[in-house]
Amino acid sequence: MISRIEEAIQKNLCSSSIVDKFPESLRSAIEYSVFPGGARIRPTILMSVAKACDDDIPDITDAAASALEMIHCASLVHDDLPCFDNGDTRRGKPTVHKAYGENTAVLAGDSLIINAFSCLALASRHSHSRVANLTLCLSKFSGFPNGICAGQGWENELNIDLKSYHMSKTGALFIAATQMGAISAGHDPDPWFELGARIGEAFQVADDLIDVLSDDKNSGKSVGQDEKNNRPNAIREFGLEGAKRHLQDILAGAISSIPSCPGEGELAQLVKMQAAKMMEINESKIIV
Amino acid sequence: MISRIEEAIQKNLCSSSIVDKFPESLRSAIEYSVFPGGARIRPTILMSVAKACDDDIPDITDAAASALEMIHCASLVHDDLPCFDNGDTRRGKPTVHKAYGENTAVLAGDSLIINAFSCLALASRHSHSRVANLTLCLSKFSGFPNGICAGQGWENELNIDLKSYHMSKTGALFIAATQMGAISAGHDPDPWFELGARIGEAFQVADDLIDVLSDDKNSGKSVGQDEKNNRPNAIREFGLEGAKRHLQDILAGAISSIPSCPGEGELAQLVKMQAAKMMEINESKIIV
Numbered sequence A, B: 001m002i003s004r005i006e007e008a009i010q011k012n013l014c015s016s017s018i019v020d021k022f023p024e025s026l027r028s029a030i031e032y033s034v035f036p037g038g039a040r041i042r043p044t045i046l047m048s049v050a051k052a053c054d055d056d057i058p059d060i061t062d063a064a065a066s067a068l069e070m071i072h073c074a075s076l077v078h079d080d081l082p083c084f085d086n087g088d089t090r091r092g093k094p095t096v097h098k099a100y101g102e103n104t105a106v107l108a109g110d111s112l113i114i115n116a117f118s119c120l121a122l123a124s125r126h127s128h129s130r131v132a133n134l135t136l137c138l139s140k141f142s143g144f145p146n147g148i149c150a151g152q153g154w155e156n157e158l159n160i161d162l163k164s165y166h167m168s169k170t171g172a173l174f175i176a177a178t179q180m181g182a183i184s185a186g187h188d189p190d191p192w193f194e195l196g197a198r199i200g201e202a203f204q205v206a207d208d209l210i211d212v213l214s215d216d217k218n219s220g221k222s223v224g225q226d227e228k229n230n231r232p233n234a235i236r237e238f239g240l241e242g243a244k245r246h247l248q249d250i251l252a253g254a255i256s257s258i259p260s261c262p263g264e265g266e267l268a269q270l271v272k273m274q275a276a277k278m279m280e281i282n283e284s285k286i287i288v
Helices: A002-013 A024-034 A041-052 A058-079 A096-100 A102-125 A128-142 A148-154 A162-184 A190-213 A234-238 A240-256 A264-287 B002-013 B024-034 B041-052 B058-079 B096-100 B102-125 B128-142 B148-154 B162-184 B190-213 B234-238 B240-256 B264-287
Strands: none
Touching: A002 A024, A002 A041, A002 A058, A002 A102, A024 A058, A024 A096, A024 A102, A024 B148, A041 A058, A041 A162, A041 A190, A041 A264, A058 A102, A058 A128, A058 A148, A058 A162, A058 B102, A096 A102, A102 A128, A102 B058, A102 B102, A102 B128, A102 B148, A128 A148, A128 A162, A128 B102, A128 B128, A148 A162, A148 B024, A148 B102, A162 A190, A190 A234, A190 A240, A190 A264, A234 A240, A240 A264, B002 B024, B002 B041, B002 B058, B002 B102, B024 B058, B024 B096, B024 B102, B041 B058, B041 B162, B041 B190, B041 B264, B058 B102, B058 B128, B058 B148, B058 B162, B096 B102, B102 B128, B128 B148, B128 B162, B148 B162, B162 B190, B190 B234, B190 B240, B190 B264, B234 B240, B240 B264
């Protein structure tokens, strides 16, 4: 599946008409923001759900997966900026603003957001209504007041509503992943909300554990950010062992929430495997 | 027309589902970025073209005009950031990052870009195909390699291609305005390219004149930026009188490029009035 994702993103990244002349450093920064990728976990979930729902128009699924990953990459680029996390490294290499300068990083993020929506629009010849729903779903979970922009925005508030913060900061794009997978294959997205929300919650706790337990080299990004920036973190809330038990509970809930669909069994297996991997990572980080 | 534009933007700004809890400072910064507006010139052009083409589905025209203005406002917020123009004032009040902080300004811009596309998607129930074409047009002239992101990106290049730079930095959203006006009313956008490109060119020259001749108080934003940032400017290229003659020629060309359509005569009158106003502003700025 990873090669399908990489091919789809490559095809969709600069899908608008080719022009003779363009600013080369921005082109390079956009590519640098997306390749090589991380685990591509959001498009993987999206495609897995689409496949479980029969994936009858693969071109739409490909466009949806690419658009979702572009939004995710854009959010990483902007979140790493000096005015947010001021991260030095990401995916094991210098962050975009470190490599290309702050203004190019802002523009690379903006371009990725815009290209995400154009790559969806280009797929509308296959099904106008699915693409309209995909656009609504992606924008809902990316922007304000429900999406990752709102999630980041909570960090500037004196009184954070923790549930809304986690839901929009981390949960949003996982809910987008499961729901967009269903929409891509012509299924109702509503029953897929729960699975996305639970996977998102699991990732939030796993990420909190990594932030506390890992070092920069092993995680591929700057760690210890939560403590440094005085941000809420599951370990602060539940303690180390409590957070690990909490993670296991959420993952079990995720599996049991999978809606009835043609590929239900296979999808459950996949989530189980991912869950096991997630628990393993956290065990090994404790040794590190 | 201005009240139709203001109502449309107000309705479309946060059109996704209402949630109980959201980060208040980000909501406030988004509103601050859009209201009170400037001249709303891009949505005015869009609506004027749509009306000249019969404006048969006003809800689509309203969504298109709002989306275009949101993208424009987002670009102002991001362009004012310290890593770009580092502007202190915009539309006669502190820039968004001065009023709300840099990270909220980045998020407000991101949210506006995303909401622009969601407001288009919400209009697709009126016509899926028009909205798909509007989305493609808006993304083309906003992103990379053709849009305003590319335009800003040129400023980081050692060798600027001046024609591409002006076309994408200023021309792009004016071309989007005329073409989106035509698409909103179900017309072919191609014949409307020329009018948008020429209006954009005229605004670029007018803006260059303002930057050189005005002071902060009269223009409502920080002036003298081109000289400060060593950017290309029509006065540097043609001299003061040459730039003014150039502006007049472009405006005459704009009027003669208006495609045949039901409201052709009225539209020509409107462009003539705008042109006269533009020349006047530049005359008065010379006295200032």
